[in-house]
Amino acid sequence: MIFNSFSFLVFFAIIFFLYYIPLKEKTKQQNWLLLCASYFFYGFADWKITPILLVATIVFFFLGREIQKANSTKKASLLTSLGVIGGVGILVYFKYFNFFIDSFASLLNAIGLKSNIGTFNIIMPLGISFFTFKLISYIIEIQRGKIEHCSDFVSFSTYIAFFPTILSGPIDKPNTFIPQLQKKRSFDYALAVDGCRQILWGLFQKVIIADQLARVVNGVWSEIPGQSGSVLLIVAILYSVQLYADFSGYSHMAIGVGKLLGFNVTKNFNYPFFSRNIAEFWRNWHMSLTSWLTDYVFMPLNVKFRNLGNLGIILAIIINMVAVGLWHGANWTFAVFGLYNGLLFIPLILSGSFFKKKKLKTNKFDLPSFLDFNKMIGTFLLVSLGLIVFRAHNIGQAWSYMEGFFNLSDYYTDTAGLGALKHIITLAIIMFIIEWLERAKEFPMQNIQSKYNKIFRWLIYSVIIFLIGMFMHSEETPFIYFQF
Numbered sequence: 086m087i088f089n090s091f092s093f094l095v096f097f098a099i100i101f102f103l104y105y106i107p108l109k110e111k112t113k114q115q116n117w118l119l120l121c122a123s124y125f126f127y128g129f130a131d132w133k134i135t136p137i138l139l140v141a142t143i144v145f146f147f148l149g150r151e152i153q154k155a156n157s158t159k160k161a162s163l164l165t166s167l168g169v170i171g172g173v174g175i176l177v178y179f180k181y182f183n184f185f186i187d188s189f190a191s192l193l194n195a196i197g198l199k200s201n202i203g204t205f206n207i208i209m210p211l212g213i214s215f216f217t218f219k220l221i222s223y224i225i226e227i228q229r230g231k232i233e234h235c236s237d238f239v240s241f242s243t244y245i246a247f248f249p250t251i252l253s254g255p256i257d258k259p260n261t262f263i264p265q266l267q268k269k270r271s272f273d274y275a276l277a278v279d280g281c282r283q284i285l286w287g288l289f290q291k292v293i294i295a296d297q298l299a300r301v302v303n304g305v306w307s308e309i310p311g312q313s314g315s316v317l318l319i320v321a322i323l324y325s326v327q328l329y330a331d332f333s334g335y336s337h338m339a340i341g342v343g344k345l346l347g348f349n350v351t352k353n354f355n356y357p358f359f360s361r362n363i364a365e366f367w368r369n370w371h372m373s374l375t376s377w378l379t380d381y382v383f384m385p386l387n388v389k390f391r392n393l394g395n396l397g398i399i400l401a402i403i404i405n406m407v408a409v410g411l412w413h414g415a416n417w418t419f420a421v422f423g424l425y426n427g428l429l430f431i432p433l434i435l436s437g438s439f440f441k442k443k444k445l446k447t448n449k450f451d452l453p454s455f456l457d458f459n460k461m462i463g464t465f466l467l468v469s470l471g472l473i474v475f476r477a478h479n480i481g482q483a484w485s486y487m488e489g490f491f492n493l494s495d496y497y498t499d500t501a502g503l504g505a506l507k508h509i510i511t512l513a514i515i516m517f518i519i520e521w522l523e524r525a526k527e528f529p530m531q532n533i534q535s536k537y538n539k540i541f542r543w544l545i546y547s548v549i550i551f552l553i554g555m556f557m558h559s560e561e562t563p564f565i566y567f568q569f
Contacts, residue, residue, distance in 0.1 A: 086129045087563060088284075088338040089292055096126070097342065104346060110269045116239045119247065119346070126248035127211070134210040141175060142245050145220040146238055152227045153234035165228040172221040179209050181415040212252040214412055214569055218377055219245050223259045225381060232260045240266040249342040253335050253566040255353040255373035262348070270347035280344025282530040285549055287337030292553045294516060295331035296562045297509040298323050306476065309485050317490045323506070324476055325469040326513050328565060329358065332371070335564045337528055356524050358468075358517065359453075361460035363429040364439055366468060367409075374412065382408050398434050403427035413475070413569045418483055422475045429467060451522075512552075 086092045100122045108114045128135045148168045155161035223241075226232045235241040244263050250256075305312055305320045312320075336353035343350035351373045360366035367375050383405040390397025403424065410423020433439040446454040453461065473490070477483035523529040533542055 086126060088335070088342070089288055089557065096122075097345075101345065105272045110271050112267065112269055113239070115270060116237075116243050116266055120239055120243045123243065123246035123248040123251065127246060127251055130211050130252075131208075134208065137175075137179075137210050137213075138216060138246060141172075141217070141220060142242050144171070145224060145245075146235075146241050149224050149227050149234045149241075150236075152224055161228050165224050168224040169221055172217050176213065176217050179213055181411075211567065215254050215256055216245050216251055218256050218374075219259070222256075222377060222381065226259055232263070235259070235263050237267070247343075247348075249339040249346075250350060253332070253339070253564055253569070254371075255336055255339065255351040256377055257351045257373070258377075261351065265348050273347055276344050276347065278534075279531065280341040282341075282533065283337045283344065283528050284341035285546065286528050286530050287334040287341060288553050289549050290330040290334030290337065290516065291564070292334075293556050294509065294513050295327050295334060295565075296558065297556060298327035298330070298506070298513070299562065301506050302327055306486075309482070309489060312489055314489055314492050317486060321469050321473055321486075321490065322466075323510075325358075325465070325472050328472065328476075329354075330513070330516070331565045335566060352527060356520050358465055359445075359461055359521065359524060360464050361443075361445070361457055362433055362438075362464055363426060363467065364433055365442075366464055367406075367426070374409065378405055378408055378412075395434055398439065399431055402430045402434070402439075406430070410475075416478075417480050418474050418477050421480065421483075422471055425471045425474065429471075 086096060100118065103118055104115055108118060124135055124138075127138060145168060148164060152161050152164045152168075155164060223232075223244075227234055235244075240263060243266055244257070244259060245251075247257075247262075302320055302324045305316060309317070333354045340350040340352070353371060353373050355369040355372060357366050357370040360369055383401055386401035386404055387398060390400050393400070404427075406427030407420055407423040409426070410419040410421070413419045413422075430439065446457055448454065452458075473486050474480075474483045477486060519529045523532070526532055530545075533545065537545070
């Protein structure tokens with residue numbers, strides 16, 4: 086059940102009606118409804134994995150209580166460490182165990198030792214990377230004294246399992262989301278309208294841009310040998326746009342659904358392709374994950390390595406970025422992807438500009454300066470190059486793509502196979518133009534009411550809805566980040 090499906094529309098309509106009509110301002114009952122809805126939504130994919138979510142939630146709820154009650158800092162730290170190890174252990178077992186077994190078996194075979202080790206049939210629970218990070222951040226924040234233990238199990242469980250965000254984020258921090266669950270909530274017309282606009286923009290990105298680009302991108306990736314260098318170059322760029330439109334589209338829809346229920350969900354994207362260097366890019370891309378790892382991985386490492394100067398910062402950022410890569414899955418491609426991005430930070434660190442945030446320079450036509458525009462293009466191309474490894478199923482496939490990509494003798498202008506994408510590329514360009522013009526807003530359509538009259542606004546809505554209907558397939562297309 087994905088956001089752009091009829092089944093979700095029916096599901097959400099029922100929840101929305103119950104939430105605001107019979108349960109209006111009844112906080113506890115609303116939270117019970119959200120909790121039941123969240124477990125139904127999560128179990129709709131595979132009910133067999135819901136006990137994992139439930140057991141982990143119960144364990145961390147009581148662990149948080151014990152950390153709060155601890156009569157010494159040492160005991161609280163010990164309990165927190167056990168919780169972090171347990172949370173990471175959940176990830177390692179369900180997400181990485183097969184990877185470690187396969188890698189060990191391959192190593193034995195490489196040195197001439199026969200191995201009969203087989204892969205275990207371990208199914209990775211959906212959204213495990215997202216809800217596990219919520220659980221870990223909860224106990225760390227209690228131990229740090231930034232929040233108190235949530236004594237209401239229903240509120241805590243709803244925070245962990247909140248259905249708009251459990252499958253692909255954003256990753257809300259407990260200190261920003263749990264207090265919202267404990268307040269009275271009645272229908273907020275302005276917030277709901279804002280949420281509807283954000284959902285509409287997310288649907289535009291997902292259905293009209295991402296899903297259409299996926300057809301050609303997936304086709305080329307399935308037949309890399311024989312593709313020209315020019316096609317591989319174009320598809321590498323198109324995949325960056327596809328991934329952004331798909332994941333950003335999901336995030337906008339999740340945030341929009343949250344707003345319809347009266348919640349402010351953490352912002353996850355801030356127009357990352359207008360970034361002028363890799364540090365800016367990661368501050369604006371998958372912001373909830375970047376913020377989480379910055380707080381709990383990079384900053385502690387940076388403090389630990391502070392006596393090493395720039396080398397310490399480099400080590401901390403590389404470890405952090407490898408963690409970003411491996412968070413996405415158990416594959417060497419993700420580790421290489423993280424390492425690649427970490428290495429891109431080195432020039433910024435050595436030049437002393439890593440921690441500096443320079444204001445974007447624009448001319449009287451609100452266009453970026455020539456220097457800043459070139460930096461944007463350069464950053465976009467570097468990111469696209471790294472995403473080749475991210476997209477590949479294995480290192481061998483990534484290498485094959487790179488060979489064709491860098492085979493300059495194989496570049497020519499015959500890209501007839503991509504001709505059908507001209508209208509989609511045009512729409513993608515329009516998307517980026519709109520984003521540039523509205524870059525000061527949370528999402529591009531946020532201030533449409535103050536800029537245009539009612540007739541013109543509804544004309545825009547109608548065009549977008551018409552395009553969504555025209556491009557939507559009968560088959561549901563899962564979001565890319567569901568696999569993580």
